[in-house]
Amino acid sequence: MTVTLDRRLHAFRPDLADEGLRGQVEADRFVTGTAARIGVPVAALRPAPDMSRGIDTELLLGETVRVFDRQDGWGWVQADQDAYVGYLPEAHLGEPETPTHIVTVQRTFRYPEPELRRPPVSVLSMGSRVRITGEAETRGTRYLTLADGSALIASHCLPIGAKTAEDYVDVAVRFVETPYLWGGRSGFGIDCSALVQLSLMMTGRSVPRDSDMQAEIGAPIEREELRRGDLVFWKGHVGIMEDKKTLLHANGHTMTVAREDLAATIERIAWLYSRPTAFRRL
The missing domain is CATH 2.30.30.40 (SH3 Domains)
Incomplete structure (x- = not known):
């Protein structure tokens, strides 16, 4: 074979x-x-x-x-x-290095020094990993510093291995109105399956990248059983149930991460593509 x-x-x-x-x-x-x-x-x-x-x-x-x-x-x-x-x-x-912290907010600025009034040198997405070498405080704001002297807001990061959230849906909700980007996997632009993957990653769970791969995770359920945290799959698309009636998904219709009524979404997508192929519970 x-x-x-x-x-x-x-x-x-x-x-x-x-x-x-x-x-x-x-x-x-x-x-x-x-x-x-x-x-x-x-x-x-x-x-x-x-x-x-x-x-x-x-x-x-x-x-x-x-x-x-x-x-x-x-x-x-x-x-x-x-x-x-x-x-x-x-x-x-x-070059390889061992990170110590992970960014836990949707986006955060990296400043050239521990001073939020300075122009940022870059912007980092949730899930970014950095090696912290020190700490500093300026006018009551705490910073974590990197080897080159640049700094991140301390409350925007947690040590590697610390659980950043209990409920992955809470993480996904932070991305509402983030622009949709085909292949995107960051707080600057994200697609449907990356929303699932990145949100779960922040709760310590690892799942495959693309929706066809994710369609094998968890266990199948019926539509009538849907509740918060369940996944709804179409061919080439996936969404997260925020509650039993509301779908949270990055989509090309709104070109954002959006909340939509599930029943209305099913009818809208069916008109152009197809009806859901699976409902699954993690």
């Missing part, structure tokens, strides 16, 4: 492949890859080394990857978080 491997989750090309796939795929050469981390606030991952290609997903500052190839300014990588494979600019890769 021939097994077709998903190129999104397995690193293989005719000339090069992950050593872990030896015996499963044919390639001229197999490598184990080298460790690296994302060194920019958000790095777009593409299916080919071409800036004109659409975004498959995004990786956040401090997330780690294995790098299988570096060529012509591009890195071919696999994310440690969810095993997603793709290409990103080599300049977006940094």
